[in-house]
Amino acid sequence: MSDYGIPTLKENIDRETVDQVLALDVDKYKYGFETDIESDMAPKGLDEDTIRFISAKKEEPQWMLDWRLEAFRRWQTMIEPTWARVKYPKIDFQDQHYYAAPKGSSGPKSLDEVDPELLRTYEKLGIPLSEQKILAGVQEDGNGEATPFSGNVAVDAVFDSVSVVTTFRKELAKSGIIFCSISEAVREYPELVQKYLGSVVPVTDNYYATLNSAVFTDGSFVYIPKGVRCPMELSTYFRINERNTGQFERTLIIAEEGSYVSYLEGCTAPMRDENQLHAAVVELVALDDAEIKYSTVQNWYPGDKNGKGGIYNFVTKRGDCRGKNSKISWTQVETGSAITWKYPSCILRGDGSRGEFYSIAISNGHQQVDSGTKMIHLGKNTSSRIISKGIAAGFSDNTYRGQVSCHRKATNARNFTQCDSLLIGDTCGAHTVPYIESRNSSAVFEHEATTSKISDDQMFYCLQRGLSEEEAVALIVNGFVRDVLQHLPMEFMVETQKLIGISLEGSVG
Amino acid sequence: MSTPMLEIKNLHVRVEDQEILKGVNLTLNRGEVHAVMGRNGSGKSTLSYVLAGKDDYEITDGEILFNGEDLLEMEPDERAAAGVFLAFQYPIEIPGVATMTFLKAAMNAQRKSRGEGELSTPEFMKAVKEAASLLEVKQDMLKRPLNVGFSGGEKKRAEILQMALLAPQLCILDETDSGLDIDALKVVSEGVNKLRGPDRTMLVITHYQRLLNHIVPDVVHVFSDGRVVETGGKELALELEAKGYADFDAETAA
Numbered sequence: 001m002s003d004y005g006i007p008t009l010k011e012n013i014d015r016e017t018v019d020q021v022l023a024l025d026v027d028k029y030k031y032g033f034e035t036d037i038e039s040d041m042a043p044k045g046l047d048e049d050t051i052r053f054i055s056a057k058k059e060e061p062q063w064m065l066d067w068r069l070e071a072f073r074r075w076q077t078m079i080e081p082t083w084a085r086v087k088y089p090k091i092d093f094q095d096q097h098y099y100a101a102p103k104g105s106s107g108p109k110s111l112d113e114v115d116p117e118l119l120r121t122y123e124k125l126g127i128p129l130s131e132q133k134i135l136a137g138v139q140e141d142g143n144g145e146a147t148p149f150s151g152n153v154a155v156d157a158v159f160d161s162v163s164v165v166t167t168f169r170k171e172l173a174k175s176g177i178i179f180c181s182i183s184e185a186v187r188e189y190p191e192l193v194q195k196y197l198g199s200v201v202p203v204t205d206n207y208y209a210t211l212n213s214a215v216f217t218d219g220s221f222v223y224i225p226k227g228v229r230c231p232m233e234l235s236t237y238f239r240i241n242e243r244n245t246g247q248f249e250r251t252l253i254i255a256e257e258g259s260y261v262s263y264l265e266g267c268t269a270p271m272r273d274e275n276q277l278h279a280a281v282v283e284l285v286a287l288d289d290a291e292i293k294y295s296t297v298q299n300w301y302p303g304d305k306n307g308k309g310g311i312y313n314f315v316t317k318r319g320d321c322r323g324k325n326s327k328i329s330w331t332q333v334e335t336g337s338a339i340t341w342k343y344p345s346c347i348l349r350g351d352g353s354r355g356e357f358y359s360i361a362i363s364n365g366h367q368q369v370d371s372g373t374k375m376i377h378l379g380k381n382t383s384s385r386i387i388s389k390g391i392a393a394g395f396s397d398n399t400y401r402g403q404v405s406c407h408r409k410a411t412n413a414r415n416f417t418q419c420d421s422l423l424i425g426d427t428c429g430a431h432t433v434p435y436i437e438s439r440n441s442s443a444v445f446e447h448e449a450t451t452s453k454i455s456d457d458q459m460f461y462c463l464q465r466g467l468s469e470e471e472a473v474a475l476i477v478n479g480f481v482r483d484v485l486q487h488l489p490m491e492f493m494v495e496t497q498k499l500i501g502i503s504l505e506g507s508v509g
Numbered sequence: 510m511s512t513p514m515l516e517i518k519n520l521h522v523r524v525e526d527q528e529i530l531k532g533v534n535l536t537l538n539r540g541e542v543h544a545v546m547g548r549n550g551s552g553k554s555t556l557s558y559v560l561a562g563k564d565d566y567e568i569t570d571g572e573i574l575f576n577g578e579d580l581l582e583m584e585p586d587e588r589a590a591a592g593v594f595l596a597f598q599y600p601i602e603i604p605g606v607a608t609m610t611f612l613k614a615a616m617n618a619q620r621k622s623r624g625e626g627e628l629s630t631p632e633f634m635k636a637v638k639e640a641a642s643l644l645e646v647k648q649d650m651l652k653r654p655l656n657v658g659f660s661g662g663e664k665k666r667a668e669i670l671q672m673a674l675l676a677p678q679l680c681i682l683d684e685t686d687s688g689l690d691i692d693a694l695k696v697v698s699e700g701v702n703k704l705r706g707p708d709r710t711m712l713v714i715t716h717y718q719r720l721l722n723h724i725v726p727d728v729v730h731v732f733s734d735g736r737v738v739e740t741g742g743k744e745l746a747l748e749l750e751a752k753g754y755a756d757f758d759a760e761t762a763a
């Protein structure tokens with residue numbers, strides 16, 4: 001700031017943090033409502049017929065069905081992994097639905113055809129689906145509150161197993177950008193899907209990824225043509241609504257040579273006593289000189305304060321820096337889910353490619369988080385950067401698990417890893433599990449890790465200035481995650497600052 | 510006469526089974542500036558923490574009235590909102606939280622507890638600008654995380670800056686002069702003097718007399734081994750400087 005007059009963006013954000021922190025509701029999970037809407041569902045259970053049912057519902061070509069069936073056969077031979085530091089009762093895969101769609105919505109339509117009840121749901125969640133409103137610059141919802149998403153964001157809204165609407169498609173198509181549901185892409189752009197689907201996360205990759213390959217229902221598809229800078233943020237908003245239903249979404253993003261895209265992903269679910277499974281697969285492909293920035297705010301229902309209910313979030317996210325000098329950057333804010341098992345990774349295949357991982361993982365109550373990243377250096381002169389901020393409160397467990405590896409031929413690989421954990425109270429745990437493998441002597445990998453607590457002195461100092469205990473914790477935690485916060489797009493930064501406060505409510509006093 | 514702003518009556522305080530304050534009596538009227546002088550370890554900071562409501566202190570006897578109300582019943586943040594401010598002897602670092610952010614959080618938190626609306630950004634900026642120029646605080650410092658990497662002088666200035674912004678009724682300054690060079694001492698003292706007023710009471714805790722050349726007190730108390738052993742006018746500070754604490758200790762012992 002040159003003078004005390006007009007604040008810069010950064011300072012605006014700082015102020016915003018506090019404003020948001022101060023404006024916190026006492027209420028905990030504010031996305032926990034349920035939408036009363038009639039659904040079209042697959043019967044409970046999982047066998048080849050379930051998969052045929054899903055594939056038929058989506059009017060898929062034969063090759064897609066075959067792909068799914070092959071994955072399913074493979075999955076039946078696999079064993080659920082147990083290496084993560086998480087505990088949960090065995091999942092009965094036969095005791096859930098694998099497909100649920102709002103009645104009469106077999107696929108995305110134009111806005112005026114979408115069930116108003118669904119539009120209201122997204123409105124309640126603060127997701128603008130109305131293009132006119134955005135274009136007209138209206139940024140307030142019915143309660144006069146600013147929505148977390150304001151400005152130019154194209155949204156794909158996924159409700160249970162289907163994408164209900166994708167906004168701004170025509171606008172984007174002008175630059176040759178494809179932004180649609182994956183189901184639609186399978187039908188409309190089979191060559192692209194066949195070429196890239198499963199090319200980053202193979203069908204056989206891991207238990208949940210293989211399951212997802214068999215039963216995935218919807219998700220987003222993005223294709224950015226050569227040399228195009230996507231003019232707006234693309235966003236998918238996932239909502240689980242139905243009971244006893246798993247959500248298995250599949251996202252595929254392809255950035256052609258010299259292109260750029262920033263993609264945002266948000267998720268919420270109603271509060272329910274039973275656990276629900278969410279096993280997504282996200283694949284990113286960046287070709288020569290392309291850049292993909294992928295940001296997530298994961299706020300699935302975390303369960304109640306006794307650890308009852310909540311989402312099991314078992315997700316495989318991987319980006320392939322396939323081209324030279326390509327770049328993939330993952331930024332994640334993990335506040336929700338009963339259990340999170342998630343390692344957004346980068347394969348640094350292209351020479352000079354770069355991978356980044358910025359993470360804020362907050363656990364409270366009885367939440368369990370086992371998350372981190374893998375940076376796999378294959379090309380020459382590849383670099384990666386990892387900044388992870390784990391905050392554990394209540395009775396939660398928060399593990400950072402990260403792998404940095406360097407292939408024999410990857411000369412001059414560089415990695416910097418910074419892992420900071422913050423403990424609130426003394427009934428929670430934070431753990432850091434780094435795996436470092438280097439097969440090339442020119443590699444330089446740096447790893448720094450710290451664990452700290454919010455000190456009584458810091459709390460007292462804040463209270464002495466008039467902050468309540470919860471305001472103090474939220475402020476201190478926002479300070480702790482500042483380095484990562486700065487990597488989030490504006491839309492998510494504001495939401496995140498709010499979320500931090502909400503997620504940590506009840507963690508003190 | 511009106512109710513004193515602060516009345517401390519026969520205050521006994523223990524920390525970890527050790528009695529630190531052994532019957533403190535003090536009465537501060539509205540608008541007065543009192544100095545408490547005492548050697549290291551005599552319990553001055555303990556007194557300031559107890560006033561501000563820090564945990565870990567066991568009050569075994571006595572009472573504290575703030576504007577006639579029981580201060581010990583109030584939570585630390587309630588005391589702050591009611592107008593009790595402590596400028597810490599050792600200000601605490603808050604990593605990642607810009608000083609500016611912290612200031613606004615504190616101001617709005619207090620306003621909220623008092624049922625007042627939040628400050629608008631221009632109002633806030635104006636208030637900060639005024640306070641910062643009073644204390645010669647540079648803008649750059651306001652962007653840095655609070656107290657992180659601040660020099661001793663910067664930390665103390667930041668404390669008084671907060672005091673100026675929060676406009677408390679009762680200001681407790683714990684060794685605000687320590688860590689200040691002579692120029693900084695002048696700036697800070699002048700800042701404090703400008704904040705003096707008929708509705709504001711100050712308890713200035715110090716080890717050395719030199720601060721009191723700049724912030725001239727109405728009343729001086731000599732503190733020794735957990736209690737007030739002598740009370741007088743501003744000349745008492747000079748006497749103390751000349752004689753040293755030993756004489757007063759002897760009086761206590763006698």
Ligand SMILES: Nc1ncnc2c1ncn2[C@@H]1O[C@H](COP(=O)(O)OP(=O)(O)O)[C@@H](O)[C@H]1O
Nearest residue numbers: 524525529548549550551552553554555556565
């Ligand atoms: N938290 C504490 N635990 C144990 N002893 C303490 C604690 N706080 C203060 N003391 C002791 O109380 C006495 C008074 O300390 P303090 O109030 O800091 O004195 P002053 O500020 O006058 O130098 C000292 O002997 C100190 O060691």
Ligand SMILES: [Mg+2]
Nearest residue numbers: 553554598684
């Ligand atoms: Mg002291």
